[in-house]
Amino acid sequence: MKKISLLGATGSVGTQTLQVVREHPDQFAVSALSFGENVERALPLIHEFKPELVSVKDKSVAERIRKDVPGHVKIVYGLEGMIEAAAYPKSEMLVNSVLGSIGLEPTLAAIEAGKTIGLANKETLVTAGHLVMERAKKSGVAILPIDSEHSAIFQSLQGQDRKAVSRLILTASGGSFRDRTREELRNVTVEDALKHPNWSMGAKITIDSATLMNKGLEVIEAHWLFHMPYDRIDAVIHKESIVHSLVEYADHSLIAQLGLPSMLVPIQYALTYPKRLELKQTKRLNLWETGSLHFQKVDRQRFPCLSLAYEAGKAGGSMPAALNAANEEAVQGFLSGRISFLDIETLVESALENHQIIKDPNLKAIEETDRRTRAFVRSQIEKKS
């Protein structure tokens, strides 16, 4: 029985993680979980999965749920609470699916405590990949990726000659504006952007998918997860999202992982790794039913966010943290109707230009970068609106 700490239990990856646990009650249990303030969604989950510790957004949420949760359940809150949940002694594994840079410290705490990490929180590696991977190595802890692309790469590396890896190739659906010209991107609405062709995800990721910043962040994650230089990480547009990513080897052989789009597969793989279990809720892929798979080159002129991510990644230090913060604020600006879609890339670019890079930043420097970059982008947005 593998005991799990789950951060972000009411989010998309969180609920799907619980689906996997639900399907294999003899294999997995949830010792601790966290959620923000979605009490309505969280309470039934607490009653169903019976964690011993629950962490919530703040004191007021903690007080609200106290009477609806069995007395023996410990309730904690805030970042402190999340860290306590992440490093909960009885858990073997942390599944971190919270959104945003708040996911970083709990991950580090769980690494310190020797937990296996199932990582769905992008920001952890984007902003602090150097710290996370260094500490994971020191603690002898495995970082198992929970998203379709990195899981695909991770699966395609198993049992292979690591020294012979020549290239990682991330597939990208291309998002909601895959087939639009630059001109057509000028006036797209929030509603247009939120229509993702293959995956049903949160608003932030859906916009990141449309700008291809999502792929850019994944490139940075892949750099850290798989110790791969940026010039050996490629992206290719693949609109069907069937080939989830590929690894190329020195003999020009490629290993790829495929399947119908479902987050359940990478989630379960992280939980069962290195084994695999049945997964009844997913459908079998028959390629003759799909018929054809399409691939096209990423047009970096049309999607400059991807180039910005490569640049930030190559610059290293605190630059990826600046990239991430600038992008979060810019996307927020777009979602709230204050800036246009193409302003996202302009704002990120000027934030990177404005950022004074800090080499090998510690946690405090990363937080400082985050705070300052957000302030900068917010002030730029205010000027525009």
Next chain:
Amino acid sequence: MKKISLLGATGSVGTQTLQVVREHPDQFAVSALSFGENVERALPLIHEFKPELVSVKDKSVAERIRKDVPGHVKIVYGLEGMIEAAAYPKSEMLVNSVLGSIGLEPTLAAIEAGKTIGLANKETLVTAGHLVMERAKKSGVAILPIDSEHSAIFQSLQGQDRKAVSRLILTASGGSFRDRTREELRNVTVEDALKHPNWSMGAKITIDSATLMNKGLEVIEAHWLFHMPYDRIDAVIHKESIVHSLVEYADHSLIAQLGLPSMLVPIQYALTYPKRLELKQTKRLNLWETGSLHFQKVDRQRFPCLSLAYEAGKAGGSMPAALNAANEEAVQGFLSGRISFLDIETLVESALENHQIIKDPNLKAIEETDRRTRAFVRSQIEKKS
């Protein structure tokens, strides 16, 4: 330095094996090689790779080459000679790329002698998979497949949970008549059949590719190589021959091996396994250059040879040996212009109907099956012509 015995050195796989050796002179050497009677092609190879033992078709060929080969090179011939080459004491590995059922006994001898086997000879597993795999297991010898499909499956199984394999999916180019109707197949010529869209291969395999018998034989090989029941081996038409085959797991995740069509990759992988080396002579696959990959269901009405192979495989015992012998004779009949393309399937079918199955056949029973089936098919061809 890995020392290799190479059977079938002047054939297509043989010469490509030597290309791989040539590219890595610090890694591989050829201790022993065999060829049939293509002296012109063989002599430069003998001078280049300097084997200590050379086996040829018969005594007359042996006498012909004696004066052109350095005096210290031992020259042997016939099946005896091939067995001596296969089990040559200084070799670590046998690469068996001879065509036809003559490849079986040398393989068994090499297994007995504890050599790693790189197997490009289909007939070995089709006719005697039960014997080969049993003896390989007993001797603790690895059987490494050398053809693109089984190598792809083998590569896609590395580091994965073997117990969780749910299906093997062999891709098939569909051969030269992929898009023809049954009606159009009626009058195809030998010349039509020999135009294979993706691979340049020998005449026999090219015809087998057009009838899909090639895929049928591969299904039987896959059954033995990967211990997989026939109802968990599938085939899919994939005209680009980029995805070389796939493995499906219990979680509906598929692992696949991809690359531009080249036999050099599976050959080198067998030689370097579990490592990989650079392979300069092959081209990198960029999926955006390929553009799209197509898949379609195999129409077993149009390609009954595939169904016949499944039936023979499921029947087991000596039936696959009968299938193979009948097919070889029928293809020969077609190539020599004595029967039509569609006669191939009819002849194979009647040979299977005519065959009295022998359970768990030994070498002698397999040879007997081969001999009798060939005689039966030949007599049928004579009746027709």
